[in-house]
Amino acid sequence: MNPAETAARGLAAVRGKHPMVHHITNSVVMNLTANITLCLGAAPVMAACIQESAEMVRHAGALLLNIGTLDPALVKSMIAAGNAANSAGIPVILDPVGTGATLLRTEAAFTLLKELDISVICGNAGEILALAGADGKVRGVDSMERLDRRVDVVSAYAGMLDCVIAVTGEVDIVTDGTRVVRVSNGHPLMGYVTGTGCGATTAIACFAAAVDDPLEAAAGALICYGIAGEAAAAAASGPGTFVPYFLDALAGLDSGMVARLARAEELC
Numbered sequence: 001m002n003p004a005e006t007a008a009r010g011l012a013a014v015r016g017k018h019p020m021v022h023h024i025t026n027s028v029v030m031n032l033t034a035n036i037t038l039c040l041g042a043a044p045v046m047a048a049c050i051q052e053s054a055e056m057v058r059h060a061g062a063l064l065l066n067i068g069t070l071d072p073a074l075v076k077s078m079i080a081a082g083n084a085a086n087s088a089g090i091p092v093i094l095d096p097v098g099t100g101a102t103l104l105r106t107e108a109a110f111t112l113l114k115e116l117d118i119s120v121i122c123g124n125a126g127e128i129l130a131l132a133g134a135d136g137k138v139r140g141v142d143s144m145e146r147l148d149r150r151v152d153v154v155s156a157y158a159g160m161l162d163c164v165i166a167v168t169g170e171v172d173i174v175t176d177g178t179r180v181v182r183v184s185n186g187h188p189l190m191g192y193v194t195g196t197g198c199g200a201t202t203a204i205a206c207f208a209a210a211v212d213d214p215l216e217a218a219a220g221a222l223i224c225y226g227i228a229g230e231a232a233a234a235a236a237s238g239p240g241t242f243v244p245y246f247l248d249a250l251a252g253l254d255s256g257m258v259a260r261l262a263r264a265e266e267l268c
Contacts, residue, residue, distance in 0.1 A: 008255035010220030096127050120166060
């Protein structure tokens with residue numbers, strides 16, 4: 001696998017297919033993630049109510065579940081939509097925001113993993129290590145962990161779950177339990193804007209709706225997302241001006257640019 005070529009092909013696939021991505025997500029990031037979806041070339045829909053979530057997902061290319069602003073009714077809707085997606089062969093992407101911080105969030109994440117067939121889990125190091133039972137530390141929704149030498153823990157957990165796990169941070173790690181891809185694109189300024197972590201999961205959902213291999217989808221999405229972050233940081237004067245430049249950068253991405261600027265490698 002050549003990650004740069006994979007990312008370039010993935011972006012072209014999203015732009016060519018223009019898939020709909022159904023988000024059941026948190027209220028803090030809804031507008032930003034809808035705009036990220038549009039700028040990547042997909043179509044967002046946010047239908048959280050249980051009376052329509054399962055019906056809506058049948059029109060989608062991917063379903064994104066984000067537990068950032070959580071309540072029990074939302075979990076029921078996620079399960080209903082997730083079951084419908086599983087029945088239709090639609091990939092389900094989980095962002096376990098804040099797992100490890102409170103009992104409600106941790107139990108919700110484990111319930112979704114038990115009830116649904118998840119294609120990709122995307123979270124920060126603290127969230128993923130908490131899920132894996134590796135004593136991940138989370139404060140609120142922020143990771144207090146670095147992945148460092150614990151990639152083997154995450155890889156083993158991905159193999160056990162039979163899904164792809166993407167760990168975002170200063171360097172992103174994507175693994176399906178056998179293959180491991182390291183993505184070095186991105187910029188520290190991204191960490192100063194609320195919703196950029198959730199936006200990374202949105203990017204993965206967009207790619208998963210257009211790319212058959214979940215690992216290639218996740219790695220390609222994070223490469224493109226990081227490249228856009230680098231371009232936005234170069235133009236912005238701080239966090240306040242970063243977001244419009246970031247959306248412009250996402251919309252302006254093309255496959256040639258991605259292939260040229262990707263900084264990623266398959267480790268095994």
